[in-house]
Amino acid sequence: MKAAIISTLSIVLVVVLVIGNIHWNIRDESPLSPIHSTNTPNEEESEPYFNLDYYKSYAALWPEQAQEVFEKKLTDKQRFRILLVGSDAIGDQDLGLITPLKEVLANKYDQYVTIESIVYDGTTSDYVKDDAYEDLIDKKPDMVIFEPFLLHDNKEKFDTSQTLVNINTVIKATKKELSDVTFILMPAHQLYNANLYPMQVSDIQKYAEAQDIPFWNHWEVWPDGKDEKVKDYYEELDDNTSIANEQGFELWSNYLTKKLIAD
Template sequence: MLQRILVVLSFIAFIAITIVGGIYWNNQQNEVIQGKVKVEAQETERGEQSGTVADANRTELQAKVKNLPKSAQTAFLRAYDENKQVRIAFVGSLSLGKGIGGWSDLVSEELAEAYDDLVTISTYQIDGSSNEFIVKGMADEVAEEKFDIVMFEPFTLKDNGTIGIDNSLKNLTTAIEALKEANSNITIIIQPPNPIFGAVNYPRQVEEDLKGYAEENDLPFFDHWDKWPDYQTQELLKYLDKEGMPNGDGHALWAEAIMNYFVAED
């Protein structure tokens, strides 16, 4: 009889232990699952926060570049998405003021500050005509770099009265063809040199020939002349040196116009 009682008690104890063990195991599993869910939730939240910051930065970038041609805007956003740089070149005559604190120097510094590491800027300047630009191989030199954006001042003032506007535009075509052959996605922005006081033929070449050429060839034309004093007034002389080139104030004025183009104000 006693033996039977012991057997029954042992069986009851076994069942009790099994039940308690099962409950403990389930509790442990629930704690593991809940911990895993909590960690995953935290990681998801961090990811969402990171994505929100990235989206905000991209939206801010879109607002900054809204004044630029669509292809240039695309270049900026693509570079941002792919963690690359937008490669920009300023090309033209001594009007660029490279190395003497001219607008090309000023804009290069300000663009680097406005866009951090997103941009890299190069400047190609020659003391010569558009003929020399082509003959010396500078058009091919610029093309080989496959820039994303080229702001081109096509020697219109230097060519004025020497090789003629027709030849000047032919040389411009040669340069553009080289740039596009090297990079079909390039954005080429045409801009005139600085205005000069009391000119007659030169303003017409800029307004009718150069601007007309840009429109006919579906090229963006950056007309900064409306930022300068009227070329028929002596007020303009405050911004030019004795040779008709931009002085410090002229370069500052020109640089501000370009910066407002590349970095839109809110």
């Protein structure tokens, strides 16, 4: 009986050793896989394999300054922080931009790029008057993707010049504290048959170009504002406002994904 138990244990041990050897030989060599160590037991273990160019390649479509900061952060093994700031038009955790963007960024950049969001329910003038941008600064982002509460300004019939002054105030105040931060402007969702709204978006785009601020116009992937099909991508709410629906947020987040992750 004793001999049979010893024989069985010997067979189990051989099987475990064989399976372990096979697993060792075929394991995936990802950019974060450890280097094969040739150290003796008394030597320090080698650091995990880290491919700087692997991560940089995905950021090829980022603004130049953001790419430079990203490279510095990677070199020091620090996180690059993206902050998405906007009105309720950017949605929330359940239906919006932040959740899909978190997932795709984590998948490509591992822990080296993070994204958070701040939603503000008010106009750009409210945002400036309340010094609400201090919450933005406290997050210490490296890149801010900013939807400047345009539908709220539109609802209050703001002149675009006031919106631009407010945007400039936010950017200037933030850069005073965070000199290396990169701002990117973008509009809220497309609307059907609007008159003033497209002109406001155009004015902001012209401002961005004049100030050398990237403007990510996701309307490029939406149906034209004069096409009734665009109504399939957002919902009208009871308080005379609107928000993108699941299809609209999918269009929008896919556009941002392609900007944030180069093929």
